[in-house]
Amino acid sequence: MAAILSIKDLVVDFKTRAGNARVLNEISLELESGEILGIVGESGCGKSMTALSIMGLVPSPPGKITNGSISLDGEDLVQASTARMRQVRGGIISMIFQEPMTSLNPVFRVGDQIAECVLLHEDISKADAWARAVEMLTKVGIPEPEIRARAYPHELSGGMRQRVMIAMALSCRPRILIADEPTTALDVTVQAQIFDLLNDLQRETGTAIIMITHDMGAIAELADRVAVMYAGHIIESGKTEDILTNPQHPYTRGLIACVPHLEENPTEDRPYLSEIKGVVPSLTELGKGCAFAPRCPYKTPICEEERPHIEAVDKTHSVACYNVKYVVAV
Amino acid sequence: MSENTLLEVQDLKVHFGGKKLFRKAQIVHAVDGVSFSVPKGQTLGIVGESGSGKTTTALAVLRLVPITAGTIRIGDVEISSLEKEDLREARRKVQMVFQDPYSSLDPRRRVGDIVREPLDLMNIGEEEDRDQMVHDLFVQVGLRPELASLFPHQFSGGQRQRIGLARALATKPELIVCDEPVSALDVAVQAQILNLMRKLQEDLGLTYLFISHDLGVVQHLCDHVAVMYLGQIVEQADRISLFSNPQHPYTKALLAAVPKARPRDGTEKRVPLTGDPPSPINLPTGCRFAGRCPVAIEKCHSIAPALKDRGNGHLASCHLLD
Amino acid sequence: MTMTLMVARRLLHAFLLILAVLVLNFLLIHIAPGDPADVIAGEMGGATEEMLADIRKTYGLDKPVYVQLGVYLTRALQGDLGQSFFYNAPVLDLVAGRAGPTILLVATALLFAVFVGTMLGVLASHKPKGIVSGLVTVVSVIGYSAPIFWTGMMLVILFAWVYPIFPIANMYDITRGGGFFDRVVDILYHLVLPALTLGIVYLAQYARLTRASMLEILGSDYIRTARAKGVAEVKVYGHHALRNAILPVVTIAGLQFGSIISGAVLVETVFSWPGLGTLAFESILARDYPTILGILFFSSLLVIAANLITDLVYRLVDPRIRTGG
């Protein structure tokens, strides 16, 4: 399959009072049509900024794309005009966000908010756009869609609002959907509903999804492939299966091991959780070496001297670490 | 009440709202008849989704919200009937760690003063020893004591939670109520705090009442688990029994809904719960879960099931188990 | 909650407030040093003993205080706000005759301030460090700091000497004839300076408020959503953000209505605008207490009415209130 979206050497800088923060540092990613790509990392790792860069919504100032390209079917979105980007946003690439409670405009009816999206991208009458809104609400599993379309956001629960967001995002049949922590703010049973919905819709429409999350569980639920980010770098990427069962980068291993995962048959034996020592470094104070080196239990002198490049360990799996073999051996 | 029970809560009810001028009363049944006990030195986890009343239960144990009915006993003190000065004194035995590391510390106070304040207010130790006590508390929670003169905004989320722990430990409490203490933290930091809490429990023989929505964390940390739904406990058991042999349909659905961090193998098709929990203002008659329950029968909609022992102290409230 | 019930509750509330204002008036008459009858008659009225006796009888001043209060409230609610001995007319007639110009002035100034202020605020929020933004900040600080009558006088000097293009006093030119239409135009012509003086203070404040709330809203999640679905910037500002940014302006405008009336008193005095303000000024010079108290009562009514309207407007623009009850 061909990549519909390909990011090459993307660099995003933010000017802050403490100095220049390189929020994204030579990110390269490929998204194939119809797949679900997960991007995982802790807060501040740059995963949301990757999404905003694709959408052309990097807050500027203080942010700026200083290098690299984002090509959508060969068209570089970094160079695209504002008018073209407006067509792309919502029409070809759409996005849903973490906070369904605040992501919908409180003073407009949800049906109008969906219909607006349709009207922006298609030559269609207002009545037809409204009909599409109701149809989309049905599709995302909202009961009594005709009535709910006339509701205001505050009259809906968090799960409902996230469904509305999904309905809006998919209303113009986009080719790519970016979901930025779509379930983090939701209760676990509602979260499961949203996962199932996204899975079903993806299968039905073939929309490629970029799923941004901090939760390896969410990755396991949805993603075909994963990229792990740390301090503005992609430090590992590969098939979900490989990353979960055979993580190579010390950070990825730590990220998986430090979370107490729910087991179906727990035993009396409860070891302490393994920890990643220290804290995420400030982006304004990154040294020239590997960003993870100060916290890495396996670091060698070269780790602090020169940043490792991401390299393939097999056909689908790449890692940015000098000590891959050593880590695997341990 | 058995010898080694530290906290015993019986038929606790917390209802909010009520009379207002020119307005109809709307009563929120946040906690509606909850009973549990926690043995000394152990951890009881309360899990539930938003609106389940788990946080209100936690606050009620410290009498930080007004109690509508029920008794709360800590050791041999019935804290639910105390008022004013007696209540203030009794709070020494039970402390709380809060959810939000950013709003749980007074931003205008130095962290050393924050940790010292309970010593001063509760009159613990001699005045001249208190600086040393603060120093020791900092060491105990893994912070450099020389940071005591800084202000909360100068610390990261994990460090703030450590300060919150130090403040809670200052009065040498027997019980610590933890309200989602790690849910606002990044996963790597979360592990550090969970490990610290376990270590403190081992060293000091603390008893925890641990409120969380994260079943993985609860399974890792707690000895006993109570599952709450709309103000009531629907299932309660020891850790192994609850997770390996859940009884209540809600618990089953909850466990099935948790994403597992391992590759999908296609075999697990969960029965998803539809809809959201109903509001605690207009409660359904009968079983509160009936509206979303995949296996509900007619009876469930009219008669509320009782929380009964289903063997070996594993409690669950469901007609289908009777 | 049904709309009728809500309206009924608001009306009851307003009625209680009206009663409270009347009670306050009653208290003021009695707390003031001297004989209440003298106060009611007005010091400068040169009240005769006969008149005072008459007043004592009408207001039951020889009876216990609660009876007096009862009499006072009953009379007031029937529209009897007393008699002005200075003007030799019922206070109600005096007040009613002067209310129109004041309402015209205040409403014009308020609408002008809200519309132009909001527009400037939106423009300023587009470039938070731009010229408009700086201008809004400077003008609002100046407008906020200058005594309103002084601003008015500066305009008088400007338009009486430097560019004598606008009339600087009165509401219309009595020497001018013409039909109804000419009279309306003449009134509007006379309205320009007073309304500008009164409006400019609030205009600057609303511009600043709009700017601040626009900036906050532009950073919100739902604006990001709007941009993510491809809404053009013009519409992001003018439609998605403005609808929300207007809410605090409506709130503040409602709360400030009392202060606008206060401002109107001064502006009317400067421009000899024949409204309640000039009436208040004249009756204070004459120590005509019944009239002053009548004006205080009536302008409180205006504020209560304005608050009711604000409430309804707010319900229209914010769906969260509408259904939230």
Next chain:
Amino acid sequence: MAVIESSQDIVQSQSPWREAARAFRQSWAGMLGIFILILVILFTFVGPFFYPVDPFEIIWAPLTPPGATERAPLGTDYLGRDILAGLIHGGPATLYVGLVAGIITITIGILVGAFAGFYRGMVDEFLMRITEFFQVLPALLFAMVLVTLFTPTIYVVSLAIGIVSWPTTARLTRAEFLRIRNLEYVNAARSIGAKNRRIIWRVILPNALAPLIVAATLTVGIAILFEAGLSFLGLGDPNMFSWGLMIGAGREYILDGWWVVTLPGFMIFLTVLGFSLVGDGLNDAFNPKLRER
């Protein structure tokens, strides 16, 4: 914002108040405001030593324009009194009214707002009804009535302004208390044994103080405007020489001599401007987020 690493770096403590003070010193509005206020204070308090002219004394022909005679550099009023002397001597009374009325406003406002916001329920309901009632009365008219019914001394004027102005502060305080009392550190304070009194004054109030300090600064300015308004209507204290009194007396002669009203008005404007700018600067200093926009 510096986050402390586990390493041995030494970190300076950053007190929020001191941070705000630093931010204030960097705000041009705040510093300009301070500068203006210092000028005004020097002018009215040190001025008399350099320009000892009695503002009540008639020294020259009435309505002499500025610059026409050396005896009255800024001209004379309708009685022939020296305007410059008036400007110098009119300051203390105006500032006094502003400060006293400001203090009354803030005190009532904070007390009412704090109790309403902290205790909520019936206390809140009751106090807010009263506040609402006072907001319904047009402040200037109410103050006019009070001053007319009683004698217009400087004390009555200050008190009247205070009585009509407090509701805004009360609402602001209440809103802050309602917000802060839900924060977890308030519960934390209670659980470590703090009493209500301590929670109100030592925990919540310090955290509510930033917007209240801004409001207090602006309130002094508003009170001065208020006093000017009353004086303009002839309701100032006739025995205290104030800028407002000059305006009130000169109002009739505005077209005969622009300086009679313009100059004292300008002094009032300058003083209030000083307070407004300081308020602005404080606001910026307390809200670093707004500053970065």
